[in-house]
Structures are given as structure tokens and as C-alpha cells.
Amino acid sequence: MSTSTKDADEAETAATPGKLTLAEILEIFAGGRLPLRITAYDGSSAGPPDAPFGLELKTPRGTTYLATGRGDLGLARAYIADDLDIHGVHPGDPYELLKALSNSLEFTRPPARVMAQIIRSIGVEHLRPIAPPPQEVPARWRRMADGLRHSRARDAEAIHHHYDVSNTFYEWVLGTSMTYTCACYPNLEASLDEAQENKYRLVFEKLRLKPGERLLDVGCGWGGMVRYAARRGVKATGVTLSREQTSWAQRAIADEGLTGLAEVRYGDYRDITETRFDAVSSIGLLEHIGVRNYSSYFGFLQSRMRPGGLLLNHCITRPDNGSEPSTHGFIDRYVFPDGELTGSGRIITEAQNAGLEVLHEENLRQHYALTLRDWCANLVEHWDESVAEVGLPTAKVWGLYMAGSRLAFESGGIQLHQVLAAKPDGRGDVGALPLRPWWTP
Incomplete structure (x- = not known):
């Protein structure tokens, strides 16, 4: 039995x-x-x-x-x-x-x-079902008033739901780096801020950026990558669908005296008209794109790059490529409406099909578990202020979501992959790249 x-x-x-x-x-x-x-x-x-x-x-x-x-x-x-x-x-x-x-x-x-x-x-x-708490968004089929899934209007509403909570709240949870993506811990004793700075360094070095070059950062959040690159002489342009993020990032750029090098725009990444960027970074955006849109996403980014340019895609992934990509239940209704995840294999396939040459990929899931641990510690430290700022129900959502996500990353139920790719010229040349990886972890 x-x-x-x-x-x-x-x-x-x-x-x-x-x-x-x-x-x-x-x-x-x-x-x-x-x-x-x-x-x-x-x-x-x-x-x-x-x-x-x-x-x-x-x-x-x-x-x-x-x-x-x-x-x-x-x-x-x-x-x-x-x-x-x-x-x-x-x-x-x-x-x-x-x-x-x-x-x-x-x-x-x-x-x-x-x-x-x-x-x-x-x-x-x-x-008999009753009305859910007001923090819950409607079921997917009821969101049609905002357009088809991953239409521009519906994507903008999903981003607004998650990222326009309160910049003050995010400052308490994320810390001084104001970075809402997986950090990269140089050692187990590193602080959250040190790990986030190390993540930006890792992306910067993988993209082999040099003073005077141009970087496009899509889904740029509060502009952390844009400002990191600008402080090193790179002309960086970021774009986000969150008005709160845009206003915060623009103030930070001005406060740091980076106005001549750094820019953060409010809008859809597909509205970028400039081309021939030396590098493109996408840190935490692909989760919002929708798997069926990967082809057009990578095709668009490829079209914004110069021949020999590099692309770094950093996103949450599933441990396989065949399961249903849509998120469900608590995460879909309270955290990431319309979010979709798939395996790194699907991501690499779509990048290759768009004419990009994949050079390297790595899984940073254990680093995301540590990042979430530190975000939760920040929320606990600032609990009373956070409740006063966003209300007890929203604060509860964040504690539950981050602690549950930490467990998922620890178990391998979800992962975090960075994929580095290049845009070859017509002869297969991707520039003077070293024979082996040129960055340190």
C-alpha cells in the first residue's frame, strides 16, 4: 500500500x-x-x-x-x-x-x-467564491480590458502594478544600490550592496565596455546599470515602463553629475530608434516579455547592435524547457501579472535564431537565494516604516513572495541565467575577443 x-x-x-x-x-x-x-x-x-x-x-x-x-x-x-x-x-x-x-x-x-x-x-x-483582497489583480482572462497578453498597454499595466509601489518602499527593501535583480556575491561574507556592485561589474566586463562606447540597457529599473557604465565613461541609455523608476533614476543621474553620459527614458524598449550600440544589457526584463515574443525581442535587440556588438541577457529561468511558461496562483495575481518563465535552452535557441552567436551562459540561482535573504532582512528591519508607507497587506505580499522565492531558488525550482551573445558581421567576425572568458566571477 x-x-x-x-x-x-x-x-x-x-x-x-x-x-x-x-x-x-x-x-x-x-x-x-x-x-x-x-x-x-x-x-x-x-x-x-x-x-x-x-x-x-x-x-x-x-x-x-x-x-x-x-x-x-x-x-x-x-x-x-x-x-x-x-x-x-x-x-x-x-x-x-x-x-x-x-x-x-x-x-x-x-x-x-x-x-x-x-x-x-x-x-x-x-x-461559494467571494471577492479577493483588493491587492489581487483579476484572473488572466479578465485582464482583456488592458489588451491581449503582452500587448503594449497590458505590459505597461503589469509593470505599473509591480514596480510603481513606492520608491521609498523599494529603497528600504533593496538598499542603497536600488537594484531589484539578482546580485552576484564575490564571497559569502559580502554585503548586499557589495554583491550588487559586483553584479554590475560582471555585466560591464562581459560586455567589454570601454570609455566612449554606447550601451543600451532595456528594462533598466532605477538606472543602476546605466549609472555604473556612465561613471566609467560609457554613454548609456536606459528605458523602463515604470514612471516611478524613471523619475527616481533621472534624479539620481542629475545628483551624480552624469547627465552628459547617462539617460533613462520612460517608454517601451521597442520605441528605441537609435542603432549601432556597442553593447546591450537586459537585466530582469525577459520575464515580462512572454515566450512567444522571444523571437521578435531578440530580433529587435540584434537590430539595435553594431556588428561585433555584445548582448548580455540576465533573467529568471525554469530548470527545463518544456513546462508551461505562465506563472499561476499567488505570483500571477499579486506579484508578476502575466509573467512567463522558461529554460535557458529556449532562450539560447531564440537568441541564435535571431542571428546572435551565443558565447557563454551561467546559472546564478544560488546568488539569487542570497539576494532574497538580504532583501527580506531589509524588509524586517524597516517593517514598521514599510507598513506605514504601503499598508500591511502589500508589505505581507512582499515578505511572502520574497521568502517563497528564496526557497524556490535554493531548491532549483527556478534559476537565474546570464547569457552572453555577439552579433557577427557577414563574415562571422565578432571582434577581437579573447579565446576564453575574459572576466572574473
């Missing part, structure tokens, strides 16, 4: 003809293997009394969210709406609680007779 079958049989035996408590119901779904303490508003409890972590179901509305939300969406709705509390961890960094759940908890579907008893116990009124 398999473990899941045995657990289901035990759950059926344990279920009595009478009404089940909420804690008993949750324990049944967990197959009797709760790694934490659960308490509920009906006075019931389950799980080890001395467990270091706990969940508290506080309201009937929370029961409805749990019963009607698929996957992680029900838990997220109840938590964000304050119908579910977590205990034993800080809401700015629930990593240890999520880790305990991921290591020990495996939900099982009870037998039909037990499911019928569960439905009778919670009441059919809790099986």
Missing part, C-alpha cells in the same frame, strides 16, 4: 460521522503530518503543541478563501486579508515557516466519503 493511500485510509477511519472541527479538516488534508501548530476560530487546534511555528485561522471569511482558492492562492488570500495569522516568524521574512511546510507538508485528497463530511462540516456557503 502506498503512503498516500495509507494516509487517505487513516483519514477516513479518523473521520467520524459527526461534524469535524476546522483543525481536524486541515489535519486530514495534511495526511496527519502537520509540521506546525494550527488553531482556528472555532476553538479547535491540531499539530504538535510545542511546534516552533503556527497558523491561526481567525475568521469564517478565511475558511472561504481556503476552500475556494486553488493551490497557494487560498492561503495567500486569507493571509493578506488578515484572516490567517502566522506565528513564530516575522511577516517580513516567513522563510523558516515556509521551509518547514515545504519539507514536511504534502496535501492529500481525502476519499469521497470524507470529502462529503468535510463539506457538511464547513457548510456549502464557504464553497
Whole structure:
């Protein structure tokens, strides 16, 4: 008999003809293997009394969210709406609680007779979906008012949802580098700011940029790469669809006296008309492009480069190339609407099909886990200010999202790849590149 079958049989035996408590119901779904303490508003409890972590179901509305939300969406709705509390961890960094759940908890579907008893116990009124918390965006099919997926209008709305939260909030979470992409840690003792500076150095060196050359940075965020390059004599142009990022970056450029070399524009990367850039960097943009648009994306970037120019694409990836690229559940509704991820193989294929010669790729997923660890630590440190700035529900979203993402990068469920490519001239020449990689990690 398999473990899941045995657990289901035990759950059926344990279920009595009478009404089940909420804690008993949750324990049944967990197959009797709760790694934490659960308490509920009906006075019931389950799980080890001395467990270091706990969940508290506080309201009937929370029961409805749990019963009607698929996957992680029900838990997220109840938590964000304050119908579910977590205990034993800080809401700015629930990593240890999520880790305990991921290591020990495996939900099982009870037998039909037990499911019928569960439905009778919670009441059919809790099986009717209700309005989600206001921080949630509509389902994908309901976003048609903003245009087809990855249309210009819908992409702009998705970027606005995620990046126009509050520059002040981002300053607290991201630190002085104001960089919202994976850092590259030179050693385990390095600070977040040191690791972000090292990431920009790595990209700069991979692109072999020299004073007087021209860099295009698409999806430039708050202009970190643009300013890094400009401080080294490179004429750098960045573009972002976030108005908040644009205004912050333009002020930073002026404050650093880089106006003659650095520029950040508000707009779509496809609106760039200049050509013959010596290098193009794309750091954290491809996740928003949509896999079916990779061909036109790489084709456009290739068209902006001079022969012999270099392209560095840095983005989150999946560990395979065949799974469904669309994100779902909590991430799609609360964090990255319309986000899509695929494997590095698909990215390399599309770059090659666009006429680019791929020179190098590497996986930095462990560095992203460390980056998220440090972002969560910043959020914990500035929790009270963050809640005052963006509200408790939004602050909870960020703690949950970053801690969960850290777990995913640690396990390899998602990864981070940098792909370096060149635009050959008609004779296959990509410039005077060294025979082997010329940068240090």
C-alpha cells in the first residue's frame, strides 16, 4: 500500500460521522503530518503543541478563501486579508515557516466519503467564491480590458502594478544600490550592496565596455546599470515602463553629475530608434516579455547592435524547457501579472535564431537565494516604516513572495541565467575577443 493511500485510509477511519472541527479538516488534508501548530476560530487546534511555528485561522471569511482558492492562492488570500495569522516568524521574512511546510507538508485528497463530511462540516456557503483582497489583480482572462497578453498597454499595466509601489518602499527593501535583480556575491561574507556592485561589474566586463562606447540597457529599473557604465565613461541609455523608476533614476543621474553620459527614458524598449550600440544589457526584463515574443525581442535587440556588438541577457529561468511558461496562483495575481518563465535552452535557441552567436551562459540561482535573504532582512528591519508607507497587506505580499522565492531558488525550482551573445558581421567576425572568458566571477 502506498503512503498516500495509507494516509487517505487513516483519514477516513479518523473521520467520524459527526461534524469535524476546522483543525481536524486541515489535519486530514495534511495526511496527519502537520509540521506546525494550527488553531482556528472555532476553538479547535491540531499539530504538535510545542511546534516552533503556527497558523491561526481567525475568521469564517478565511475558511472561504481556503476552500475556494486553488493551490497557494487560498492561503495567500486569507493571509493578506488578515484572516490567517502566522506565528513564530516575522511577516517580513516567513522563510523558516515556509521551509518547514515545504519539507514536511504534502496535501492529500481525502476519499469521497470524507470529502462529503468535510463539506457538511464547513457548510456549502464557504464553497461559494467571494471577492479577493483588493491587492489581487483579476484572473488572466479578465485582464482583456488592458489588451491581449503582452500587448503594449497590458505590459505597461503589469509593470505599473509591480514596480510603481513606492520608491521609498523599494529603497528600504533593496538598499542603497536600488537594484531589484539578482546580485552576484564575490564571497559569502559580502554585503548586499557589495554583491550588487559586483553584479554590475560582471555585466560591464562581459560586455567589454570601454570609455566612449554606447550601451543600451532595456528594462533598466532605477538606472543602476546605466549609472555604473556612465561613471566609467560609457554613454548609456536606459528605458523602463515604470514612471516611478524613471523619475527616481533621472534624479539620481542629475545628483551624480552624469547627465552628459547617462539617460533613462520612460517608454517601451521597442520605441528605441537609435542603432549601432556597442553593447546591450537586459537585466530582469525577459520575464515580462512572454515566450512567444522571444523571437521578435531578440530580433529587435540584434537590430539595435553594431556588428561585433555584445548582448548580455540576465533573467529568471525554469530548470527545463518544456513546462508551461505562465506563472499561476499567488505570483500571477499579486506579484508578476502575466509573467512567463522558461529554460535557458529556449532562450539560447531564440537568441541564435535571431542571428546572435551565443558565447557563454551561467546559472546564478544560488546568488539569487542570497539576494532574497538580504532583501527580506531589509524588509524586517524597516517593517514598521514599510507598513506605514504601503499598508500591511502589500508589505505581507512582499515578505511572502520574497521568502517563497528564496526557497524556490535554493531548491532549483527556478534559476537565474546570464547569457552572453555577439552579433557577427557577414563574415562571422565578432571582434577581437579573447579565446576564453575574459572576466572574473
